[in-house]
Amino acid sequence: MAVAGHAGTADRQREQVTGNVLVSIGALLLGMLLAALDQTIVSTALPTIVSDLGGLDHLSWVVTAYMLASTAATPLWGKLGDQYGRKRLFQIAIVIFLVGSALCGMAQDMPQLIAFRAVQGLGGGGLMVLSMAIVGDLVPPRERGRYQGLFGAVFGATSVLGPLLGGLFTQHLSWRWVFYVNLPVGVVALAVIATVLHIPRTATRHVIDYLGTLLIASVATCLVLVASLGGTTWGWGSPQIVGLAVLGVVLAVAFTAVERRAAEPVLPLSLFRIRTFTLAAAISFIIGFAMFGAMTYLPTFLQVVQGVSPTMSGVHMLPMVLGLLLSSTLSGQIVSRTGRWKVFPVAGTAVTTLGLLLLHQLDENSSTAEMSGYFLVFGLGLGLVMQVLVLIVQNAVSYEDLGVATSGATFFRSIGASFGVAVFGTLFANRLGDQLTDAFRGVTLPPGTSVDALESDPRGIAALPPDLRPPALHAYATAITDVFLYAAPVAAAGFVLSWFLKEDRLRASVTAPDVTETLASNPVERSSYDEVCRALSVLGTREGRREIYRTITERAGYDLLPGASWLLLRINRYGAVEPAPLAERGPVPLHVVLEAARQLEERRLARRDGVELVLTDTGREVAARLAQAREASLAELLGDWWGPDRPTDLTQLVRQLNEELCGSERERPGEPRSPSPFT
Numbered sequence: 001m002a003v004a005g006h007a008g009t010a011d012r013q014r015e016q017v018t019g020n021v022l023v024s025i026g027a028l029l030l031g032m033l034l035a036a037l038d039q040t041i042v043s044t045a046l047p048t049i050v051s052d053l054g055g056l057d058h059l060s061w062v063v064t065a066y067m068l069a070s071t072a073a074t075p076l077w078g079k080l081g082d083q084y085g086r087k088r089l090f091q092i093a094i095v096i097f098l099v100g101s102a103l104c105g106m107a108q109d110m111p112q113l114i115a116f117r118a119v120q121g122l123g124g125g126g127l128m129v130l131s132m133a134i135v136g137d138l139v140p141p142r143e144r145g146r147y148q149g150l151f152g153a154v155f156g157a158t159s160v161l162g163p164l165l166g167g168l169f170t171q172h173l174s175w176r177w178v179f180y181v182n183l184p185v186g187v188v189a190l191a192v193i194a195t196v197l198h199i200p201r202t203a204t205r206h207v208i209d210y211l212g213t214l215l216i217a218s219v220a221t222c223l224v225l226v227a228s229l230g231g232t233t234w235g236w237g238s239p240q241i242v243g244l245a246v247l248g249v250v251l252a253v254a255f256t257a258v259e260r261r262a263a264e265p266v267l268p269l270s271l272f273r274i275r276t277f278t279l280a281a282a283i284s285f286i287i288g289f290a291m292f293g294a295m296t297y298l299p300t301f302l303q304v305v306q307g308v309s310p311t312m313s314g315v316h317m318l319p320m321v322l323g324l325l326l327s328s329t330l331s332g333q334i335v336s337r338t339g340r341w342k343v344f345p346v347a348g349t350a351v352t353t354l355g356l357l358l359l360h361q362l363d364e365n366s367s368t369a370e371m372s373g374y375f376l377v378f379g380l381g382l383g384l385v386m387q388v389l390v391l392i393v394q395n396a397v398s399y400e401d402l403g404v405a406t407s408g409a410t411f412f413r414s415i416g417a418s419f420g421v422a423v424f425g426t427l428f429a430n431r432l433g434d435q436l437t438d439a440f441r442g443v444t445l446p447p448g449t450s451v452d453a454l455e456s457d458p459r460g461i462a463a464l465p466p467d468l469r470p471p472a473l474h475a476y477a478t479a480i481t482d483v484f485l486y487a488a489p490v491a492a493a494g495f496v497l498s499w500f501l502k503e504d505r506l507r508a509s510v511t512a513p514d515v516t517e518t519l520a521s522n523p524v525e526r527s528s529y530d531e532v533c534r535a536l537s538v539l540g541t542r543e544g545r546r547e548i549y550r551t552i553t554e555r556a557g558y559d560l561l562p563g564a565s566w567l568l569l570r571i572n573r574y575g576a577v578e579p580a581p582l583a584e585r586g587p588v589p590l591h592v593v594l595e596a597a598r599q600l601e602e603r604r605l606a607r608r609d610g611v612e613l614v615l616t617d618t619g620r621e622v623a624a625r626l627a628q629a630r631e632a633s634l635a636e637l638l639g640d641w642w643g644p645d646r647p648t649d650l651t652q653l654v655r656q657l658n659e660e661l662c663g664s665e666r667e668r669p670g671e672p673r674s675p676s677p678f679t
Contacts, residue, residue, distance in 0.1 A: 040162025060425025069121030072217035093126025163314030222248030288416030323379025332387035348385025435475035
């Protein structure tokens with residue numbers, strides 16, 4: 001065959017990649033596992049941590065420090081990986097994360113833990129963005145949706161398992177193992193990546209917006225400091241709080257000026273001219289505010305007020321997590337299949353508001369069934385809106401802005417999460433002090449016990465006389481559940497904003513985003529090319545191979561069997577095909593291959609050359625028409641992104657996907673069979 005030499009070389013290269021790809025993907029999954037697990041495993045350990053180290057009023061900063069650091073670092077990791085090589089940067093991210101984890105486990109007080117959590121966050125941001133980017137280096141475009149789906153599955157699993165594992169470690173070992181558990185997993189990932197992961201080094205030059213990144217991180221930090229320290233550590237009118245507020249405004253003005261001139265701005269201001277993006281960013285902020293604020297303080301309610309163990313507090317949280325995952329997945333799938341989406345942000349923000357009002361009804365006497373029902377409602381509300389917000393932003397922008405708009409929307413969710421945890425913490429601390437003071441006004445507490453001591457360490461409640469414990473528990477219950485009441489108007493504001501979203505027609509290529517784009521605490525960082533690549537590969541997988549060949553055959557104007565079109569394109573690519581061995585080592589049954597071969601010979605599209613089938617001149621013309629039909633189908637999915645001035649990389653992507661979907665797969669002896677597209 002004329003193409004034998006070239007095809008053999010390509011096959012050897014593909015075999016080398018295939019041999020390592022599963023092990024490499026496994027190592028990347030371990031890296032993602034570390035970052036994803038850290039977002040959820042800490043929540044159920046927090047009440048024990050603050051009891052051990054003191055400083056319940058600083059509980060929020062254990063979460064916020066990680067979020068702010070990972071949010072600020074994410075865009076830098078993405079661009080530095082493009083510029084200097086993702087493998088090296090990924091290894092550095094793992095090392096930073098592991099150092100932060102070890103230091104967190106050894107922390108002796110709250111300031112140390114908060115500082116070390118920020119170190120952890122710096123590494124965690126890199127683990128998220130680089131693990132997903134490396135998948136694109138390892139596998140062809142058509143397969144990326146499937147492999148990136150594995151990362152989404154890991155993320156979904158950690159959302160369920162994280163609170164349980166955090167409770168188990170805290171109850172049966174020590175809260176420090178919540179951080180130490182990262183070390184063996186990280187070392188294994190580091191060793192595998194160093195020895196197995198081989199990716200092509202393609203440097204992409206960037207003008208990295210260091211100043212813009214520093215300024216936006218500083219603005220966010222000022223806002224969070226004002227929210228967390230105002231009214232607790234310092235009064236709202238104190239010079240410190242006023243100074244922080246003024247500094248935040250000045251830095252915001254400076255950020256705006258810098259972004260107007262930046263070659264590659266971290267957050268292009270032009271996006272805010274798009275009404276859908278601005279509204280979606282605001283709603284994303286609100287959803288992050290409600291979700292992470294509630295998830296941080298519900299374990300405290302369960303462990304302190306309800307008296308459940310750390311492990312059981314993780315079990316009690318499952319209805320919320322499962323509700324979130326269920327409604328998030330279903331809403332995304334329904335929207336991407338029907339093209340109708342506006343009902344979901346409206347309904348989601350309404351149900352989230354209802355969920356917060358229901359959580360406000362909880363107290364020390366609430367039953368498990370009541371709590372589970374309220375947690376489920378809250379989770380369902382969050383899930384209804386989270387997937388759709390990313391999807392509608394992607395639908396509203398041009399191809400050039402697709403990647404940065406997606407990261408921008410998720411950035412606002414991350415900032416909202418940091419702000420929400422801080423605000424919830426301030427409200428909780430203020431309400432707790434007032435409630436405990438009112439509960440024990442005129443009451444003589446036992447020696448060594450005071451309102452301040454009960455406020456900083458909930459373990460002091462157990463040392464109270466039996467008749468004094470109920471008012472202390474009620475004070476804690478009221479302080480926590482009042483926070484949900486104050487958060488409800490914020491969620492209601494999201495409900496009002498969602499009505500102003502304009503339901504534009506959905507592009508066919510806009511599919512449900514994966515779990516990492518909707519549940520991660522740090523923003524997503526992908527290029528426009530990567531976003532479209534993921535979407536088209538998901539569509540190709542969902543469509544099914546049989547349906548692909550049926551569709552392109554009809555589009556090209558032929559009445560061939562789907563299997564015949566498949567075989568025709570395969571012969572066209574490889575020059576010749578031997579039907580029986582092809583069926584023996586491939587996913588297509590022998591009777592389908594033989595029936596397809598018979599039709600090609602009867603139509604004189606192929607002829608026998610010994611035991612092999614080769615194309616006739618007419619067959620080559622038909623194959624070319626079929627390939628053109630598939631390319632046109634892919635281009636059609638892109639809608640107005642596929643305009644006359646489309647970028648070169650988009651044209652190349654469609655052509656590459658077209659080749660892969662139209663016969664580039666080549667089963668090799670010894671490879672596991674994939675599911676048949678024709679059974």
